[in-house]
Amino acid sequence: MHSTRPFEPKNGFVKWFDRQLPLFSVLHGALVSYPTPKNLNYWWSFGSLAALMLGVQIITGIILAMHYTPHTAMAFASVEHIMRDVNYGWLLRYVHANGASFFFIVVYIHIFRGLYYGSYKAPRELLWMLGLVIYLLMMATAFMGYVLPWGQMSFWGATVITNLFSAIPFIGTDLVTLLWGGFSVDNPTLNRFFSLHFLLPFVIAGVAILHIWALHIPGSNNPLGIDVKGPQDQIDFHPYHTAKDAFMVSLLLLVFFAMVFFAPNTLGHPDNYIQADPLVTPAHIVPEWYYLPFYAILRSIPDKLLGVVAMFAAILILFALPWLDRCKVRSGTFRPIFKQFYWLLVIDVIVLGVVGAKPAEGVWLIVGRIATAYYFFHFLILLPILSKVEKTRPLPESISQAVLAKHA
C-alpha cells in the first residue's frame, strides 16, 4: 500500500507533455502517490489549509487591486467604492481582510504542531527554516496590506512600526526615509507598500513550493516522531489524505464564512473606518492581533533599540531551534517534562498577545516583562538543558505496530 504506484498516464496529450516536461508526474507524486505515515492526525491537515488560504488571498487580492486606488487622497474612498458599488465587492473585501487573520490562525496552529512533534529536528531543519521564511514574509505582507485602506490605524500603525527602524545605529534615520520615500508616511509610502503587497504573496508561493519540495525529500514527520520503517508504515496521499483534507477544508471554510458573513469587523479596529489624518493621533495605537505577542516583547524592554532587537530575536531564535533542542526523541508525547513546558509556552505566547493589546503601563508592563523573559528562557536555556537531562519514555517499535495496538 505504499507509493509503488507509478505514474502511468493513459491520455495521449498527457503522455506527450510529460515526456518533455514531467509536470504531471510531479503533481502526481505530490498529490496522489506521496507516501505518508499511516498515523497522521488532523493537525497534519493545516499545511494544506495554509496553502488554501494563500490561494484565497491571492485570488481576492488580485480582484481587489482592479478596483483599488493607491493614492492618499483616494485610497479610503476607493475601498468604500468597493464596499458599496462593485458587485460583491463587500464580499471580496471581507474575505480578504478576514482571510489574512485566518491564514495566520492556520499557520500558528501549523507552527505549534511542529513545535510539539519536533518536526523541526533532523532531517527537516531546512523545511522548518523555509517555513519561518514564509512566516516572516507573511508578517511583512500583512503589515503592508493593512496600510492600504488608509484609515487611522493604517496610517498610525505604519508610522509607529516603520519608526522602529530609526533605532538602528548609524543608518536608522536614512533607512526610515528610504522606507517612507520621504520624511513621513505619505503618498510615496502608500505606493511602494501597494507594490510590495502585490508582489510578496507570489514570493510566498515560491517559497511554499520549496517548502513542500523540502518536505517530500524526508517525507512527513508523524505524531510518534519515529522514522518510517517500510511500506507497512505508510499510506498514499490519495485517496486517504485527499478525503481527510477535503473534510478539513470544508470545516475551516464553515468557521471562516460564519465570520465573514456575520462578524466581518470583529477582528478589525473601528478607527480604521476613519480616514487617515496625520494631525489626529488615536488614543491607543494597536497593531493587528497576529503581531501582538511581538509588540508586547518590543514594549516590555525600556530601551528602544534593545526592544527592536528583542522583537526580531523572538522570531529569529526559531531558526536556531533545531540546534537548541538536541533531544533525539522528536515527539512531545514521549517527553514528559518537555510536554509540560510546551503548554506553558503556549500560554506564555497567549499572555504576550493579551499584553500587546493593553497600554504599556502598570501591571501589564510587569506581566509583559515576565512573559518576555519566559519566552527567551524557554528557547535559550530550558530546551538545551532538557535535551540533556530529560528521561524520555520508550518509543514504540514501529508506526504500524503502534497503529495496530491502538485499534486492536
Add this chain to the structure above:
Amino acid sequence: MNNKNILAGIALIAGVAVSSMAFAATNGEKPVHPKQGWPHEKVIGAHYDRQAAQRGFQIYREACHSCHSLNFVSFRQLEGIGFSEPEIKAIAASFTVMGEPDMETGDVKERPGQPFDYIPSTFANPEAAAASNNGAIPPDLSLMVKARPGGASYLYSILTGYREPTAEELKHVPGGKIPDGGHFNPYKAGHVIAMPPPLMDGLITYTEGQPPATVEQMAYDVSTFLAWAAEPKLEQRKSMGFVVVVFLLILTGLLFWSYKRISKQVLGH
C-alpha cells in the same frame, strides 16, 4: 498530545485573541448603552427598519446635514431604505449641487441634484466647517456607526446622553470644568463633546401616522438610518451568509462521512 487538550488550547487562543481585540477597541472603559438589540444586528432575518430609516433620513437632512456631511451616500442609493424612484428624484432635486462646466463658457453653475449625485456637503472644506463650529470639525457620518465601538447603540447613547454632570463626574472631566463650547456627555470618550445637543422633543415634524418625535424616537430613527449608510449591503450579506453556512454544514457532514468510509477501506479503521 491528547485531542481534548489541544482543542481546549485552540479555543483559548481564539477566545483570547478575539476578546483582546475587543478590549483594545474599547480601551478599557465599557459604557453600557441603554439601547441594545437592533433589527439589523440579528443573525437570522437581519434587516433595517425601513420606516425608521426613512424618518432617520428626514432627521439627518433637517437636523444634522447643516453640520455633518454624508460623503459616501448618493441619492440613488436611498432605494436601499425603500424610497421609490420618483421619491428619490424629488429628494435629489430639492438639494442644490455644483454642476458640470458649461460647454461654451466653462462656467460651473449650481443645479438641482440628480439621483446619481452624492449628497452635497454644507461646507466647502474642513476649514469652513471648523470655523462655524468653535474650531471642532463635525465628522462625516457615512461610516460613523462602524467607526465607533458599540455602533448604532453608541450613536443612540450620544444623542440621548446629554445632561448636567454630577459633582463627582465633573471631577473626572479634564480640567475639572466643561470648557466653553463643550457639552457634558458621559458616553463620549473624555466625557466632553463639542457638538451641542442636536435633538429636542418635537424638533422634527413627522408625516401623518408616524410615532411622536421624541428625542428617543428620533435618536433611534437617525441611528438606524446611519447604520444603513455605513453598511448598505448588510441585509444581502447576512441572508447570503445563512445559505452559505447551511450549505457548508451539510457539505462538512458529507465529507466527514466519506473520509471515514475511505479510512475504513484503506486503513481498516
